[in-house]
Amino acid sequence: DAGVTQSPTHLIKTRGQQVTLRCSPKSGHDTVSWYQQALGQGPQFIFQYYEEEERQRGNFPDRFSGHQFPNYSSELNVNALLLGDSALYLCASSMGGDQETQYFGPGTRLLVL
Amino acid sequence: LAKTTQPISMDSYEGQEVNITCSHNNIATNDYITWYQQFPSQGPRFIIQGYKTKVTNEVASLFIPADRKSSTLSLPRVSLSDTAVYYCLVGDRGGSYIPTFGRGTSLIVHP
Numbered sequence: 001d002a003g004v005t006q007s008p009t010h011l012i013k014t015r016g017q018q019v020t021l022r023c024s025p026k027s028g029h030d031t032v033s034w035y036q037q038a039l040g041q042g043p044q045f046i047f048q049y050y051e052e053e054e055r056q057r058g059n060f061p062d063r064f065s066g067h068q069f070p071n072y073s074s075e076l077n078v079n080a081l082l083l084g085d086s087a088l089y090l091c092a093s094s095m096g097g098d099q100e101t102q103y104f105g106p107g108t109r110l111l112v113l
Numbered sequence: 114l115a116k117t118t119q120p121i122s123m124d125s126y127e128g129q130e131v132n133i134t135c136s137h138n139n140i141a142t143n144d145y146i147t148w149y150q151q152f153p154s155q156g157p158r159f160i161i162q163g164y165k166t167k168v169t170n171e172v173a174s175l176f177i178p179a180d181r182k183s184s185t186l187s188l189p190r191v192s193l194s195d196t197a198v199y200y201c202l203v204g205d206r207g208g209s210y211i212p213t214f215g216r217g218t219s220l221i222v223h224p
Contacts, residue, residue, distance in 0.1 A: 004156070033212070042200060042214030043157065056211055090156045101147070102212070104156025 002027050004093050004105035012111045013081050021076045021108045025093030032074040033102060034066060035090040043090055049074050050097045078110075086112045117201045122219040131188045133218050135201030138182045143205040146177060146184045151198045151217070160199075161186070188220075196222045 005024045013019050025032050031050045035043035045058035049068035068074045072093075078085055088109050092102035118136040125131045137146070145164050149157035161168055163175040163184070174187040188195055200217040204210040 035214075040216075042198075042216050043212075045211050045213070058211060088154070092156070101159055101162060103159065107154070107156050109154070 004091055004103050006089075006091050006105040006108050008108060009106070010109045010111075012113065014113050015081055015083060017081050017112075018077065018079045019081060019110060021078075021089050021091075021110075022073065023076070023091030023093075023105060024073045025091075026103045029093035029095050029103070030072050031094045031097050032068060032072065033092045033094070034074070034076045035092065036060070036085075037088040037090055037107070039087075046076070048097075055097060081112045083112050086110060117203055117213075117215055119199075119201055119215060119218045121216065122221070124221050124223065125191055126223050127192055128190050131191050131195070131220060131222075133186045133188075133199055133201075133220070134183055135186070136183045137201070137203045140181050140203055141205060144181075144203045145205070146175065146181075147202045147204070148173070148175065148186045149200045149202065149214075151200065157200060157214070191220075191222045193222050193224065196220060 004026050007022045033048040034046040037043040046060050046064055047054050048056040052068045063079045065077045088107040090107045091105045094102045145162055147162040148160045150160050151157040161170055161173050161175045163177050165177050168175045176185045198217040198219050200214050202212055
């Protein structure tokens with residue numbers, strides 16, 4: 001039973017660039033949420049995708065966008081990267097829009113120079 | 114949105130029982146309490162969830178008093194591998210719920 005997978009594991013970008021991160025949910029899950037975790041902080045909710053639509057959104061600017069595909073996998077796009085976007089980006093999957101019991105992937109470590 | 118308060122850090126020794134308490138004074142009627150564990154450079158891992166009284170699984174126990182204004186995660190006989198950050202979340206499991214992780218409790222288990 002495959003868990004949540006994310007790619008790439010690490011990424012280095014420069015300010016102003018754009019980045020796309022990818023996530024495949026746990027087998028049987030149809031809901032994907034994305035989080036940003038800065039060093040020493042808890043994960044901060046970016047948004048949730050369910051039925052290929054953004055259902056919930058946290059306090060993040062429009063530079064952060066996403067997509068969910070028919071196979072439930074998801075992408076997180078960040079435009080016009082800032083130094084402050086350097087963080088661990090986590091993907092979590094669940095079933096039926098559930099937000100309480102989520103299974104997290106290992107994350108993508110993004111460094112913006 | 115129910116706000117949670119946890120100790121920033123705790124220390125323990127191998128073989129001891131560890132209790133981490135989370136305060137959530139304005140918990141709503143439909144809210145559940147969920148605990149996650151996170152190791153460095155990994156995503157959080159679901160540990161346990163409860164609504165009231167006591168819940169136990171193979172990893173931990175969760176004690177919730179009648180007023181539900183706090184909850185205690187109990188880890189029996191901790192080992193070095195239990196060194197991690199533990200997060201308490203409160204929410205109604207509904208579609209409008211946005212999971213809010215605080216800074217969590219950093220537990221260090223010493224030999």
